[in-house]
Amino acid sequence: MQVVIMGCGRTGSALASRLEAEGDRVTLLDPDESAQNRLPAGFKGRFIHGSGSSRLLLEEAGIVHAEAFVALSPSDSANIVATRTARDFYRVPRVLSRLHDPARAPIYTELGITTVGSVQTNVNRVHHLLHHRGLEPELTFGNGETMLVRSFVPDYLGGRRVAELNVPGEIQVVEISRAGRSSVPERTSMLQPDDFVSFIVASGSLGRLRSFLDATWH
Amino acid sequence: MRIIVAGGGTIGLQAAQRLSADGHEVTIIELSAARALRLRQLGLRTVRGDAAVLPALEAAGALRAEVLAACTGTDEENLLISFVSKRHFAIGRVVALVNNAENAWLFDESWGVDAALSPTAALLSLIEQEPSP
Numbered sequence: 035m036q037v038v039i040m041g042c043g044r045t046g047s048a049l050a051s052r053l054e055a056e057g058d059r060v061t062l063l064d065p066d067e068s069a070q071n072r073l074p075a076g077f078k079g080r081f082i083h084g085s086g087s088s089r090l091l092l093e094e095a096g097i098v099h100a101e102a103f104v105a106l107s108p109s110d111s112a113n114i115v116a117t118r119t120a121r122d123f124y125r126v127p128r129v130l131s132r133l134h135d136p137a138r139a140p141i142y143t144e145l146g147i148t149t150v151g152s153v154q155t156n157v158n159r160v161h162h163l164l165h166h167r168g169l170e171p172e173l174t175f176g177n178g179e180t181m182l183v184r185s186f187v188p189d190y191l192g193g194r195r196v197a198e199l200n201v202p203g204e205i206q207v208v209e210i211s212r213a214g215r216s217s218v219p220e221r222t223s224m225l226q227p228d229d230f231v232s233f234i235v236a237s238g239s240l241g242r243l244r245s246f247l248d249a250t251w252h
Numbered sequence: 253m254r255i256i257v258a259g260g261g262t263i264g265l266q267a268a269q270r271l272s273a274d275g276h277e278v279t280i281i282e283l284s285a286a287r288a289l290r291l292r293q294l295g296l297r298t299v300r301g302d303a304a305v306l307p308a309l310e311a312a313g314a315l316r317a318e319v320l321a322a323c324t325g326t327d328e329e330n331l332l333i334s335f336v337s338k339r340h341f342a343i344g345r346v347v348a349l350v351n352n353a354e355n356a357w358l359f360d361e362s363w364g365v366d367a368a369l370s371p372t373a374a375l376l377s378l379i380e381q382e383p384s385p
Contacts, residue, residue, distance in 0.1 A: 087328065088354055111304065111328035115358065122362065137305045141332060144339065 038063070038095045038126075040086030040116050041106035045132070045151065047072035049104065054079045061095040064107075086116040092124070102128040110134050117147050139177075152177050158237045169244055172232075180236055182208075185247050187229040197221040199246060204239035208232050254317045256281065256343075258303035258333045259324030260291045263349060267321060268296050279312040283324075304332040306340060314341040322348040322365075327355040331363045338364025 035058045039046050042064035050060045051074045060079035063086045064070070070081040084091040086107065097103065103120035105113035110133060117131040133142060133149035142149050158178035171181035191199075196207045196219045209232035210219045225231070235243050253276050257268045260282035268291075272278045280296055281303040282288040288300035301308030303324070314320070320337045322330035330348045337343045350356045350370035359368035 087352075087358070089357060090354070109326075109328065111326065111332050115328040115331050119358065135302075137302065138332075140306070141304070141336065 035059070035101045036096060036099055037061070037102045037104065038092070038097050038100045038120070039104045039106060040064075040113070041108070041132075042066075042069035042072055042081065043106060043108070044072070046104075046106040049106070050079055051077055059096075061100075063091060063095055085112075087112060087119075092116075092119070097124045097126065100124070100126050102126065102130075104129070105131040107132075108134070110138050114138070114141060114145070114147065118145055121147070133177075149177060154178065161237075169240055169247075178237055180234055181240075182232060182234055183240070183243070184230060184232045187225050187227055187231055188247055189227045191225055191246070192227040194225050195221070196223045196225065199225075199233075201239065201242065204236050205243050205246075206234045208234050253277070253319055254313060255279075255319045255321070256309070256312045256314060256317045256337075258320065258322045258330075259349075260287050260296075260298065261323065261325055264321070264323040265291065265294075265296075267323065269294070272296065279317075281308050281312050304329060304336055306336065309333075309336060309341060314343060317341070317343050319343065319345045319347070322346070324349075325351055327351050327358070331358060331365070334359075334364040336364075 037053055037058050037060050039050055039060060039062045042062045046062060050062050054060045054077060063082045063084060065085045067083045082091055082095050097120060103126045105117045107113055113131045117129045120126040121129045131147050131149050133139060133152040136152055136154045155177045169183045169185060171183050173182040199207050207219055210217055211230040233243060255271055255276050255278045257264045257278060257280045260280045264280060268278045268280050280291055280298045282291055282298055282300055283302055285300055288298050291298040299308055299312040303309060314337060320343045322333040324330055327350060334346045334348050337346050346364050346366050348359055348365045348368045350359055350368050353370045353372040356370045356373060359365045
């Protein structure tokens with residue numbers, strides 16, 4: 035895969051060396067010429083000294099044939115503009131952008147740009163580790179706004195129906211494993227003690243889910 | 253007219269002063285607290301904040317404004333400010349400053365820009381138009 039990375043900082047250089055090691059063709063752009071010193075010795079990708087907003091340099095970097103573009107510069111606005119240009123003007127099929135300031139998240143959402151490494155992701159993660167030790171997410175989605183968690187059903191919930199655990203917009207039972215068999219439950223499915231249940235839950239509702247599953251906690 | 257000027261640097265400040273003197277209702281959005289204070293001391297209505305996010309634009313009256321001028325010193329900021337002004341607030345006329353002439357090609361309706369001005373390009377065209385002696 036041909037990848038153009040804007041920004042050769044800690045993340046950009048580490049990503050570039052990993053992709054290159056796996057056989058991808060990588061070109062980095064950074065306005066700071068000394069940034070290329072972050073790349074490992076023997077790095078076979080290209081480094082272009084200059085800004086990712088320059089049409090000339092983007093084209094020199096091979097944006098026209100790139101299959102992916104990743105914007106990892108320290109400036110949110112530079113990242114948004116470059117990412118959108120890569121996707122809409124150069125038709126790069128896969129684009130990603132780093133987001134620093136959560137206040138700008140709505141702009142990315144509106145433009146349909148996937149973001150990584152936002153402050154919000156870290157806040158959600160740290161908050162989760164501090165407050166919800168018992169419920170570790172198996173998967174997180176988006177920037178950590180929703181996650182998949184799994185838990186055994188406590189005795190006192192035996193006989194309750196799935197619909198009683200679902201909370202619209204917050205908690206949804208998506209799977210039940212019972213005696214080694216997994217199934218997608220219906221609203222009326224009955225829970226049994228020792229069922230192993232998968233929930234999709236909004237990060238802000240983990241406490242609520244935990245209080246369902248562990249009534250003695252509160 | 254109700255006009256928002258995003259960015260209170262040299263160009264934004266002078267535009268705001270001139271438009272105010274002509275009787276327009278002008279609000280400047282400025283990120284730097286120190287600069288915002290100076291603008292207020294000059295008697296200009298000023299909102300301190302990031303002009304590319306909704307709260308600052310709303311506080312500056314974007315829902316009622318007829319014109320927005322994005323004149324910060326960063327082209328990418330000017331593009332985002334234009335985009336949000338047009339997309340969220342449907343401001344009738346959005347004009348933007350192009351700081352780096354190399355970025356001029358980005359300033360189009362896909363970012364909500366109705367008209368953009370590059371001082372470098374303007375200067376160059378003046379030089380090139382000058383008849384040789």
